[in-house]
Amino acid sequence: MSEQVDIDHLRRWIGTEEAADDMLTPGLASRFSATLGLPAQEYRTGVAAPRLIHFCLAQPIVPTSTLAEDGHPARGGFLPPVPLPNRMWAGSDIIFAGDLIVGEEVRRVSRISDVAVKPGRTGTLCFVTVDHRITGASGGSINDRQTIVYREATSAPARPAETAPAGSTVQSIDPQPTLLFRYSALTFNAHRIHYDHPYATEVEGYPGLVVHGPLQATLLLHLAASEQGGRAPDGFTFKSVSPLYSNEALCLHAEPRTGDRMDLWSARPNGPFAMQAQARWT
Numbered sequence: 486m487s488e489q490v491d492i493d494h495l496r497r498w499i500g501t502e503e504a505a506d507d508m509l510t511p512g513l514a515s516r517f518s519a520t521l522g523l524p525a526q527e528y529r530t531g532v533a534a535p536r537l538i539h540f541c542l543a544q545p546i547v548p549t550s551t552l553a554e555d556g557h558p559a560r561g562g563f564l565p566p567v568p569l570p571n572r573m574w575a576g577s578d579i580i581f582a583g584d585l586i587v588g589e590e591v592r593r594v595s596r597i598s599d600v601a602v603k604p605g606r607t608g609t610l611c612f613v614t615v616d617h618r619i620t621g622a623s624g625g626s627i628n629d630r631q632t633i634v635y636r637e638a639t640s641a642p643a644r645p646a647e648t649a650p651a652g653s654t655v656q657s658i659d660p661q662p663t664l665l666f667r668y669s670a671l672t673f674n675a676h677r678i679h680y681d682h683p684y685a686t687e688v689e690g691y692p693g694l695v696v697h698g699p700l701q702a703t704l705l706l707h708l709a710a711s712e713q714g715g716r717a718p719d720g721f722t723f724k725s726v727s728p729l730y731s732n733e734a735l736c737l738h739a740e741p742r743t744g745d746r747m748d749l750w751s752a753r754p755n756g757p758f759a760m761q762a763q764a765r766w767t
Contacts, residue, residue, distance in 0.1 A: 529588075538585065546673070585619070
């Protein structure tokens with residue numbers, strides 16, 4: 486374990502909370518749908534919003550002048566000041582209780598629930614678990630347990646060698662830079678690995694722009710809903726396994742629903758798992 490990570494100090498952030506409010510406007514719902522290529526629909530006030538749009542709501546608003554070199558907000562504040570330089574969204578476990586509604590006010594309350602340090606293949610890893618509760622004025626709510634991983638400054642993480650299997654359903658998407666840019670804008674995410682090619686390749690050592698984990702998760706969730714005649718899942722879990730880049734195709738895979746569950750994953754053609762996910766219905 487690296488001595489540069491003072492876990493006792495970082496664990497003082499456990500229990501820290503912050504809250505933020507936002508409006509789920511028809512414009513946001515329409516831009517979200519258009520960016521992801523969801524079925525055409527008029528998102529007027531009063532209709533259910535598409536699932537995982539909460540990734541776009543009540544995001545931290547910080548001045549551009551205070552962003553770190555990688556585009557993230559400076560360390561400290563709500564999140565603990567982990568000294569490891571590279572940060573990524575490792576996964577989430579999400580439970581939906583009703584829908585968020587277009588046109589309503591939404592509140593997000595976030596709480597640090599755990600901080601842990603573990604050794605990894607590329608050095609020290611620090612995992613920060615954040616519990617988000619998102620509620621709409623009409624009563625719909627979402628519980629999203631998010632895991633953020635920080636790692637040491639190394640070259641891009643190595644990909645697993647094994648090829649992911651093909652699902653019963655396979656959908657191919659071209660993750661063009663325009664898609665990544667629009668998703669970054671929707672989520673107010675300035676992390677430069679998603680839109681700044683020189684930074685992603687020359688500073689962080691990736692072979693191209695990195696496809697957002699939550700973007701892949703959102704595409705997989707809506708594939709699951711499509712496979713069930715449009716019925717969105719009541720629960721959704723995903724974890725990032727290896728990176729995907731904008732210079733290669735993004736393949737979404739799904740297996741038939743078994744009982745109340747459906748397994749899904751993303752991968753490049755003939756490549757390893759990029760993200761593994763499971764949709765659940767009650």
